[in-house]
Amino acid sequence: MTSSTPPVQDWITALRGSHDRFRSLVTGLDGHDLETTSYDSEWTLAQVASHIGSGAEIFRLILEAGLGGVEPPGVEAMHPIWNAWNARGAVAQRDEALAADEGLVAAFETTTDAEREKFRMSLFGMDVDLAGLAAMRLSELAVHTWDIAVALDPKSTIDADAVRLLLAGLGRTAARSGKPVAEPFTVLLLTSEPAGAYLVSAGQTASIETATASTTADGTATLPAEAYVRLVYGRLDPEHTPSVSESGARGLVDLRAVFQGF
Numbered sequence: 001m002t003s004s005t006p007p008v009q010d011w012i013t014a015l016r017g018s019h020d021r022f023r024s025l026v027t028g029l030d031g032h033d034l035e036t037t038s039y040d041s042e043w044t045l046a047q048v049a050s051h052i053g054s055g056a057e058i059f060r061l062i063l064e065a066g067l068g069g070v071e072p073p074g075v076e077a078m079h080p081i082w083n084a085w086n087a088r089g090a091v092a093q094r095d096e097a098l099a100a101d102e103g104l105v106a107a108f109e110t111t112t113d114a115e116r117e118k119f120r121m122s123l124f125g126m127d128v129d130l131a132g133l134a135a136m137r138l139s140e141l142a143v144h145t146w147d148i149a150v151a152l153d154p155k156s157t158i159d160a161d162a163v164r165l166l167l168a169g170l171g172r173t174a175a176r177s178g179k180p181v182a183e184p185f186t187v188l189l190l191t192s193e194p195a196g197a198y199l200v201s202a203g204q205t206a207s208i209e210t211a212t213a214s215t216t217a218d219g220t221a222t223l224p225a226e227a228y229v230r231l232v233y234g235r236l237d238p239e240h241t242p243s244v245s246e247s248g249a250r251g252l253v254d255l256r257a258v259f260q261g262f
Helices: 008-026 045-068 075-086 090-109 113-118 130-152 160-177 225-232 252-258
Strands: 121-123 126-128 185-192 196-202 206-210 219-224 245-248
Touching: 008 045, 008 090, 008 130, 008 160, 045 075, 045 090, 045 121, 045 130, 090 130, 121 130, 126 130, 130 160, 130 225, 160 196, 160 206, 160 225, 185 225, 185 252, 196 225, 196 252, 219 225, 219 252, 225 252
Parallel strands: 185 219
Antiparallel strands: 121 126, 185 196, 196 206, 219 245
């Protein structure tokens, strides 16, 4: 997962923006507030913050390994981290998550030009440069921050800067998260802000490719790009779907069954 465009600085800037939003959402919440259910009905706001915090700690280890030219930590190093975060109280989960994520973002920000150019590592079966690592973290941070934001304001959306960057990686996300279906189908998604055209194919696996003027599909849906991102991440239930237009035999109902979230 190497990337020269968008440049690594764009990803790092978006990480800073998502961190600042995370901070603005949870700072000032008391213990009772933090026990409110998040978008994920199985997690409270504090537990989402804990997930962001443990992820920040793990990504910091991965970043440092890459900068040092050594192998990244394996799953055996992650379990103690998850256990420690799970054992903390709600307020501590929030406070320490903010500190851990600030530290991670700052670590990305202070990498030198030489380190950014040199950074390469094998991670999750992919060749990853620094932009690729920042992209992985942004997808986690921006989407889980929305899980908190929407519990506080049902009209919340994912940050526009993050949406713009995450669009290009949705094919990889779909291949990993899409559920198999017995009867294959395709849906053409036409997006706004930014404009785009994407063909989503569902079958034993899910895939996404850029559509052309000659692309045909079993159905078409027109929606904001932000909603498209949430769809692939399993976060476009009817109550949180903006105004869309659909035509054809297949559409968002079918795609929601494919992308159930993770």
